[in-house]
Amino acid sequence: MSVEEIGSVLSERFGDAIIEFVAAGLHPHAVVAAGRWHEVATFLRDDPRMGFNMLRSVSGVDRQAQNELEAVYDLIAMAPPEGSREGFWAARHALAVKVRTERANPHIPSVADVWPTADWHEREAYDLLGIVFDGHPDPVEDEAGRHPRRILCPDDWQGHALRKDYVFPEAYGGIPGRSEIDASKPVK
Amino acid sequence: MSTRRTLQSAPDLLADLDAEAMDQGKLQTEEMLINMGPQHPSTHGVLRLVLRTDGEMVLETTPHIGYLHRCAEKIGESVAPYQYVPYTDRLDYLSAMNNNHAWSLTIEKLCGIQVPERASTIRIIMAELNRIASHLVSLGTYGLDMGAFTPFLYTFREREYILDLFEAVCGARLTYSYITPGGVTDDLTEDFVDRCRAFLDYFVPKPAEYNQLLSYNHIFIERTAGVGVISPRDAIAWGLTGTCLRATGVKWDLRKCLAYDIYDRFEFEVPVGLPEGGVMPVPPGMPPVVVPAGVVVGDSWTRYALRIVEMYWSAHIVRQALDRLPAGEYRAKVPRTLKLPEAEIYFEAENPRGQLGFYVVGNGTSIPSRVKVRGPCFNNLSIVSHVCRDCLLADIPAIVGSIDIVLGEVDR
Numbered sequence: 001m002s003v004e005e006i007g008s009v010l011s012e013r014f015g016d017a018i019i020e021f022v023a024a025g026l027h028p029h030a031v032v033a034a035g036r037w038h039e040v041a042t043f044l045r046d047d048p049r050m051g052f053n054m055l056r057s058v059s060g061v062d063r064q065a066q067n068e069l070e071a072v073y074d075l076i077a078m079a080p081p082e083g084s085r086e087g088f089w090a091a092r093h094a095l096a097v098k099v100r101t102e103r104a105n106p107h108i109p110s111v112a113d114v115w116p117t118a119d120w121h122e123r124e125a126y127d128l129l130g131i132v133f134d135g136h137p138d139p140v141e142d143e144a145g146r147h148p149r150r151i152l153c154p155d156d157w158q159g160h161a162l163r164k165d166y167v168f169p170e171a172y173g174g175i176p177g178r179s180e181i182d183a184s185k186p187v188k
Numbered sequence: 189m190s191t192r193r194t195l196q197s198a199p200d201l202l203a204d205l206d207a208e209a210m211d212q213g214k215l216q217t218e219e220m221l222i223n224m225g226p227q228h229p230s231t232h233g234v235l236r237l238v239l240r241t242d243g244e245m246v247l248e249t250t251p252h253i254g255y256l257h258r259c260a261e262k263i264g265e266s267v268a269p270y271q272y273v274p275y276t277d278r279l280d281y282l283s284a285m286n287n288n289h290a291w292s293l294t295i296e297k298l299c300g301i302q303v304p305e306r307a308s309t310i311r312i313i314m315a316e317l318n319r320i321a322s323h324l325v326s327l328g329t330y331g332l333d334m335g336a337f338t339p340f341l342y343t344f345r346e347r348e349y350i351l352d353l354f355e356a357v358c359g360a361r362l363t364y365s366y367i368t369p370g371g372v373t374d375d376l377t378e379d380f381v382d383r384c385r386a387f388l389d390y391f392v393p394k395p396a397e398y399n400q401l402l403s404y405n406h407i408f409i410e411r412t413a414g415v416g417v418i419s420p421r422d423a424i425a426w427g428l429t430g431t432c433l434r435a436t437g438v439k440w441d442l443r444k445c446l447a448y449d450i451y452d453r454f455e456f457e458v459p460v461g462l463p464e465g466g467v468m469p470v471p472p473g474m475p476p477v478v479v480p481a482g483v484v485v486g487d488s489w490t491r492y493a494l495r496i497v498e499m500y501w502s503a504h505i506v507r508q509a510l511d512r513l514p515a516g517e518y519r520a521k522v523p524r525t526l527k528l529p530e531a532e533i534y535f536e537a538e539n540p541r542g543q544l545g546f547y548v549v550g551n552g553t554s555i556p557s558r559v560k561v562r563g564p565c566f567n568n569l570s571i572v573s574h575v576c577r578d579c580l581l582a583d584i585p586a587i588v589g590s591i592d593i594v595l596g597e598v599d600r
Contacts, residue, residue, distance in 0.1 A: 117427035
């Protein structure tokens with residue numbers, strides 16, 4: 001199925017939930033409304049015309065100028081060989097889905113129940129960008145609210161490193177975080 | 189049966205245990221949490237697994253990663269694509285050439301750079317040699333995990349020859365930064381082709397030796413066959429790639445399925461997991477690799493054995509590339525400061541451990557506004573908590589080792 005056809009199937013089925021569809025360029029993608037993302041994701045996986053069985057990557061992006069955070073889901077549909085079971089699987093089509101959310105209070109529904117790959121990738125996107133994935137299977141509840149558990153940084157790390165306005169901490173647990181800090185003085 | 193034997197051999201210690209209750213499963217045992225790692229030799233780096241155990245049984249495994257986190261993606265947002273090449277070396281540091289290759293292809297595709305034929309061919313040679321070198325480490329250390337020390341010495345001996353070849357072309361033995369956007373940093377040395385051919389002649393009989401030493405070793409088969417079985421459905425759902433995916437019987441290799449770079453000009457086969465008695469495809473003239481009894485599609489033995497067969501085919505590709513190595517430029521004329529267009533790209537290449545993907549967003553300047561690294565090990569490792577359930581404690585190194593992770597790329 002061509003990317004254009006996928007686009008028309010999606011907008012026919014979901015209407016306004018498909019905010020934008022870009023078929024041209026190096027990275028064809030659909031922009032999906034956060035509120036209906038889980039529904040769209042299930043359709044993308046289960047509908048035989050779509051068949052996106054593998055989620056390759058989830059990339060969080062800080063769109064500071066637009067005051068938005070974005071999660072980019074790169075999907076690929078792999079199909080088993082027809083007839084004989086010997087041959088290579090075929091790459092039917094690939095598509096990216098972008099889900100955007102406001103920067104101040106970023107919430108996107110989790111799709112870890114649709115593609116288990118999303119579990120760790122969403123944890124990473126929370127850890128590094130602070131996108132909260134609602135309904136994530138590995139949640140933590142603290143003063144920041146209910147959010148996925150951090151994965152790369154320690155659980156008590158402050159802030160999200162891939163935000164464009166992130167300031168590296170002066171110290172973490174008594175360890176100076178910057179070389180210009182005077183090592184002879186105690187760290188606050 | 190085994191319970192009774194234990195009781196007889198240690199009657200004093202277990203005198204107060206009621207053997208009958210034990211047999212009927214009524215005995216109360218305590219669960220225990222065990223920290224395996226982050227400094228455990230068989231976790232291949234700094235991985236911590238929290239195991240919930242009941243005696244020898246592991247009920248639940250929770251991986252904790254991030255001990256080697258260096259925020260490689262943040263660095264990608266503050267340096268130009270050329271400057272990022274050395275950082276890609278340090279992702280999966282056992283396959284630095286392949287990482288350089290994937291990164292260069294991503295940037296070239298984004299900027300529309302055409303690479304000369306000679307450069308592309310050199311890159312294929314390097315990528316496939318590095319695939320062999322990386323698999324050699326994987327095999328050797330997996331043998332160590334399973335208690336076989338000798339194969340490790342043999343695989344590292346062979347790897348030295350490859351590292352010598354790499355050292356000759358770029359001066360480095362681990363972090364090469366040899367393949368850069370536009371081509372490679374220097375032309376091959378005059379004697380490279382001869383030395384490389386000599387290496388291939390020397391190396392090609394070796395995988396059969398490893399089979400004799402390790403693959404068909406009875407103890408090794410007992411430890412790995414039927415252990416950590418992953419179904420094709422789960423493998424795709426968890427985003428497994430590389431040998432972990434192919435071991436489940438899914439014939440999927442980006443070198444064939446998407447034929448990136450110039451891989452479509454080479455003849456090679458891709459082995460997949462087969463049930464016992466199956467014969468894995470090897471290049472002509474090589475001894476056949478027959479799957480021994482007890483092996484199940486998608487188990488640890490299969491993941492291990494596919495790497496051996498892949499080495500045959502990588503050597504086969506290198507030989508073809510040496511035969512057709514064209515004369516010409518070793519890199520394209522690319523400006524020193526590369527301006528990235530206002531566009532984005534997601535590109536994946538087949539690394540020894542699976543698909544390494546880069547998502548790059550350009551913004552019209554020379555520095556990308558977002559670089560995301562999709563590491564194969566990160567995804568492959570995420571299935572561990574699903575697979576390492578209700579298995580024996582001794583199976584954990586067998587499963588984690590066969591998934592073959594490099595923490596530098598899991599943690600980035």
